[in-house]
Structure formats: structure tokens, C-alpha cells
Amino acid sequence: MQITSSERDAVYKTIFSRRDVRGQFLSDEIPSEVLTRILTAAHHAPSVGFMQPWDFIVVKNQTTKQKIKTGFEQAHQQSAKMFNDEQAQKYQQFKLEGIIESPVGICVTCDRSRNGPVVIGRTIKPEMDLYSAVCAVQNLWLAARAENLGLGWVSIIHDDVLRAALNIPQDISIIGYLCLGYVSKFKDKPELESAGWLPRREIDDAVHFESWQGNTADSLAKA
Amino acid sequence: MQITSSERDAVYKTIFSRRDVRGQFLSDEIPSEVLTRILTAAHHAPSVGFMQPWDFIVVKNQTTKQKIKTGFEQAHQQSAKMFNDEQAQKYQQFKLEGIIESPVGICVTCDRSRNGPVVIGRTIKPEMDLYSAVCAVQNLWLAARAENLGLGWVSIIHDDVLRAALNIPQDISIIGYLCLGYVSKFKDKPELESAGWLPRREIDDAVHFESWQGNTADSLAKA
Numbered sequence: 061m062q063i064t065s066s067e068r069d070a071v072y073k074t075i076f077s078r079r080d081v082r083g084q085f086l087s088d089e090i091p092s093e094v095l096t097r098i099l100t101a102a103h104h105a106p107s108v109g110f111m112q113p114w115d116f117i118v119v120k121n122q123t124t125k126q127k128i129k130t131g132f133e134q135a136h137q138q139s140a141k142m143f144n145d146e147q148a149q150k151y152q153q154f155k156l157e158g159i160i161e162s163p164v165g166i167c168v169t170c171d172r173s174r175n176g177p178v179v180i181g182r183t184i185k186p187e188m189d190l191y192s193a194v195c196a197v198q199n200l201w202l203a204a205r206a207e208n209l210g211l212g213w214v215s216i217i218h219d220d221v222l223r224a225a226l227n228i229p230q231d232i233s234i235i236g237y238l239c240l241g242y243v244s245k246f247k248d249k250p251e252l253e254s255a256g257w258l259p260r261r262e263i264d265d266a267v268h269f270e271s272w273q274g275n276t277a278d279s280l281a282k283a
Numbered sequence: 284m285q286i287t288s289s290e291r292d293a294v295y296k297t298i299f300s301r302r303d304v305r306g307q308f309l310s311d312e313i314p315s316e317v318l319t320r321i322l323t324a325a326h327h328a329p330s331v332g333f334m335q336p337w338d339f340i341v342v343k344n345q346t347t348k349q350k351i352k353t354g355f356e357q358a359h360q361q362s363a364k365m366f367n368d369e370q371a372q373k374y375q376q377f378k379l380e381g382i383i384e385s386p387v388g389i390c391v392t393c394d395r396s397r398n399g400p401v402v403i404g405r406t407i408k409p410e411m412d413l414y415s416a417v418c419a420v421q422n423l424w425l426a427a428r429a430e431n432l433g434l435g436w437v438s439i440i441h442d443d444v445l446r447a448a449l450n451i452p453q454d455i456s457i458i459g460y461l462c463l464g465y466v467s468k469f470k471d472k473p474e475l476e477s478a479g480w481l482p483r484r485e486i487d488d489a490v491h492f493e494s495w496q497g498n499t500a501d502s503l504a505k506a
Contacts, residue, residue: 061300061469063293063429070290071297071429075324075422077284096486101298103486106424108438110475112484117491124493139406151403169495175481180374181438183362187413188438191458194414198421199298201329206286206294215331215404215411227494235414246284252333258398261335263319263326268340270347271450272392 074206077246081210082154084243085161094207095164098240101203102168107192109180113172114193114235116200117226119165124225128237129159131221132214139216150257157214162239167226168197170233193235200238210243297429300469304433305377307466308384317430318387321463324426325391330415332403336395337416337458339423340449342388347448351460352382354444355437362439373480380437385462390449391420393456416458423461433466 063071099116107113119125136156140148159165170193182188197213204211219234228234253260268275286294322339330336342348359379366374382388393416405411420436427434442457451457476483491498 061296063297063300063431067293067296068429070286070293071425072320072324073284073290074286074294075426076327077286078327078329080329097295099490100486101295103484103489104299104301105421106301106303106436110473110481110483112481112489115489115491115495117493117495117497119493121493135407142401142406147401154403156404178365178370180377180475180480181379181436183365183439184358184441185438185459190410190414191417191420194417195421195424197414198328198418199425201418202294202422202425203298206291208286213329213404215408216406218407227496229495232495236408250333252403257403258333258335260333261326263323266326266335266338267322268338270340270342270344272338272340272452272455273450274340 074202078201078205079210079246079250081212081243082156082158082251084210084245085158085239085241086244087161087163088242090164090209090241098200098203098207098209102196102200105192105196105199108182108188111175111179111189111192113170113174113189114196115169115171117167117169119167119226120163125159125165127225128165128217128221131217131225132157132159135216135218154251154255156216158212158239159214162241164240166200166238166240167222168193168235168238169228170235172233173231190233190235197236197238204240208242209240210246212239214239297425301424301428302433302469302473304435304462304466305379305381305474307433307468308381308462308464309467310384310386311465313387313432313464321423321426321430321432325419325423328415328419328422331405331411334398334402334412334415336393336397336412337419338392338394340390340392342390342449343386348382348388350448351388351440351444354440354448355380355382358439358441377474377478379439381435381462381464382437385435385464387463389423389461389463390445391416391458391461392451393458395456396454413456413458420459420461427463431465432463433469435462437462
């Protein structure tokens with residue numbers, strides 16, 4: 061099946077305009093057919109040995125969201141103490157989640173024992189199952205953007221908080237908690253870039269040729 | 284920026300027709316502008332604290348590829364011994380990589396110490412940097428598919444083999460080695476599904492509501 065050049069451009073448009081959304085969520089409900097499409101896209105991620113180790117817990121309940129929000133706040137205060145004084149002040153000003161404002165939360169998990177202990181492709185690199193579940197997150201994120209839905213990954217929270225709030229068994233690994241919803245706008249750039257926290261690296265610095273040391277400023281243009 | 288419904292459909296077409304390619308690579312060269320677009324898409328993945336911890340090593344050298352192929356073969360034989368007799372026979376019949384046939388290999392790495400020890404969003408969940416690099420892999424995979432290029436993730440290889448072949452420093456984590464090239468065809472389904480190794484899970488089994496236990500057969504339709 062061929063992808064046309066206009067379809068290709070649509071994929072790039074989606075990839076380049078995807079953002080980690082925290083502050084622009086609207087309360088508008090997400091139609092169930094839209095949510096189903098997004099979750100189906102996540103479920104069609106690549107997985108090691110076709111293991112499909114992921115599960116998705118959809119959260120709309122306000123009491124549950126409040127438990128998760130409280131867990132974020134505790135972890136956020138704990139985290140602020142890890143930065144130096146100047147950084148900590150800046151850190152405290154960033155909005156880093158939209159747990160309550162977003163209409164839907166999705167917790168993504170990984171069942172590392174699914175389909176038995178020996179999995180094709182995981183025999184040498186045991187983390188491949190976790191990485192498969194992360195690929196599902198990125199499919200979900202891009203599908204959401206294609207539906208004009210914003211998504212934010214909340215990583216400042218202890219797994220145990222999510223485990224307790226969502227009754228997740230001890231043997232299931234937690235990948236992340238995602239906030240999903242329509243947005244007032246998608247920002248042009250990542251917020252931490254606009255805020256001057258860090259610049260975007262030059263692509264030429266990220267690409268090497270033939271070995272780690274094979275990296276010159278104009279090398280990509282010559283590839 | 285709005286995504287139109289036809290652009291959305293293009294994203295879904297790309298997500299659903301993406302495959303882990305092993306056996307259908309053509310030797311046709313990848314134009315440098317195509318490779319640049321794909322790597323730029325990877326570089327625009329989400330990353331924790333805008334850390335951008337990834338690097339991409341592009342491999343075309345035949346001697347290097349042969350070292351990697353030899354490493355795969357050793358790990359593949361080691362892996363075959365982990366399956367029971369019946370599984371091992373089937374396992375040996377699968378083609379699980381296209382290292383030599385694909386014109387380009389890409390090793391994706393993660394520099395966990397980039398931008399210092401304290402990273403926004405990684406304070407509680409240290410694996411978030413690795414997960415960011417995996418998101419870059421999935422961006423790369425979908426961009427490749429949008430360019431009608433096949434990609435296969437080779438996970439049956441020891442990190443030390445890639446480290447030696449590509450001179451990757453000890454403190455840089457290796458995420459994966461990807462084979463990239465044009466293909467004779469994209470298969471309709473994952474090969475392990477077609478071969479009867481495992482079925483695709485029902486999406487209803489993967490989606491839960493409000494808690495891990497909130498999972499009924501028709502729950503997604505009612506969401």
C-alpha cells in the first residue's frame with residue numbers, strides 16, 4: 061500500500077505540531093468514536109514478539125483524578141527540592157500537568173509476563189516489552205494530535221499513587237499517565253524551549269555517520 | 284493549527300500499515316533529503332524536560348554491517364536455546380532482521396547525563412529519558428512508513444556488539460538498531476500474527492475503565 065506525497069505531508073504536519081499539553085485543555089467531552097480510534101491506533105503499535113504487553117485505563121471519575129492530582133502535587137514539591145535555588149524558582153512557575161482540567165486520563169501499563177517468560181526479540185534485551193508500550197504511547201499521542209486533541213504525559217508522580225488509585229496489580233508495570241482533551245490552542249514550540257529552559261539541539265549534532273565519532277557540522281547535508 | 288479529516292486519515296493509514304520489516308528490503312539507495320526528513324521527524328519526538336537525549340548513528344559501511352550481523356547471529360543462536368523444542372523449531376524459521384540487505388542502519392542511543400543530573404519530569408521516574416528516545420524511534424518508524432520505507436527493529440543483539448562496532452562510549456545507553464530501506468511490499472499483517480505465533484488481542488481486552496478491573500467485553504462501545 062503506497063502513501064502519497066500529500067499523505068506523507070499530513071504525517072509530518074502531525075509530528076511537527078504535536079505538543080506536550082499542560083495548560084490549554086478545554087472541558088469539551090471527547091466523542092466515544094474518537095477515543096476508540098485513538099486507542100485502536102495505540103493498540104497497533106509495534107511490539108516485541110507481537111507481545112502487545114500494553115493496557116489502557118481510561119479515567120473520567122473526578123474522585124480518582126483528585127487522588128492522582130494529590131499524588132502529583134506531593135511528587136512536584138519533592139522534585140522542586142532537587143533543583144538549585146535559581147532553577148527551583150523557575151521550576152515552580154511551570155505548569156506541568158492538566159489532570160483535573162482534561163476530560164480524560166489514560167494510564168498506560170505493561171504486563172511483562174504476558175504470553176510467558178520467553179518472548180521473541182526480548183531474549184537478549186529484556187526492556188523491549190517496556191519499549192513496546194512506549195511505542196504505543198507515541199502512536200496514541202500522534203493519533204490524538206491528528207484528531208486535534210492535546211495530550212500531556214504526567215511523569216512527576218510515583219507509580220504507587222497510580223497503582224492505588226486505579227487498582228493496578230503489583231506485577232503490572234506502569235509506563236505513564238496521559239491527560240487528553242481538546243485545547244484552546246497548540247503552541248508553536250515546546251514550552252520549555254519558549255521559556256528559555258533549554259534550546260532545541262541542532263539536528264546535525266544529533267546525527268552521526270558510521271560511528272559515534274562521525275559527526276561534523278555539515279555532515280547531514282552530505283549524507 | 285488544525286488537522287483536517289483527510290490529514291487525520293493519512294495519519295491512521297500510516298499507523299495501521301506500518302510493519303516491522305525483515306525480509307522485503309530492496310537495495311535502492313535512500314535519497315539524502317528523504318533520510319534527513321525522517322531523522323528530523325525523530326528529532327521532534329517528545330522528550331522529558333526537553334532533554335532530547337537521543338543520537339542517531341547512520342550506518343552504510345559493509346564491514347560495520349557485517350560485524351553487526353555476526354553479533355545478531357550469535358545472539359540468535361543463544362536465544363533459540365531458550366525456547367522449548369517445538370517453539371525453537373518455529374523460531375529458527377523466522378527471518379528476524381535485514382541488516383545486510385537494507386541500505387541504511389540507524390543506531391538510536393540515549394545520553395542519560397545530558398544537561399546534568401536533574402531533569403524536569405525525570406525526578407521521580409528515572410526511565411523517562413530512555414522512554415523519550417523510544418518515542419523518537421516511533422516517530423522515525425512512522426515517518427519512514429510515510430516515505431514508503433520499511434523499518435525493522437533488531438533487538439536480538441547484545442549492546443556490547445553495537446558499542447564496539449560503532450565506537451559508542453560506555454556511558455551512552457543503546458536503545459536499538461534499526462534497518463531502513465525501500466521494500467518489495469508491506470505485508471498486510473504482522474508476520475508473527477500471520478504465522479499463527481500469537482493472535483492480535485481484542486481491543487476491548489486492552490481497554491479498562493476507571494480501574495484495572497473495569498473491563499467488560501462491550502465496554503469500549505459504551506465509553
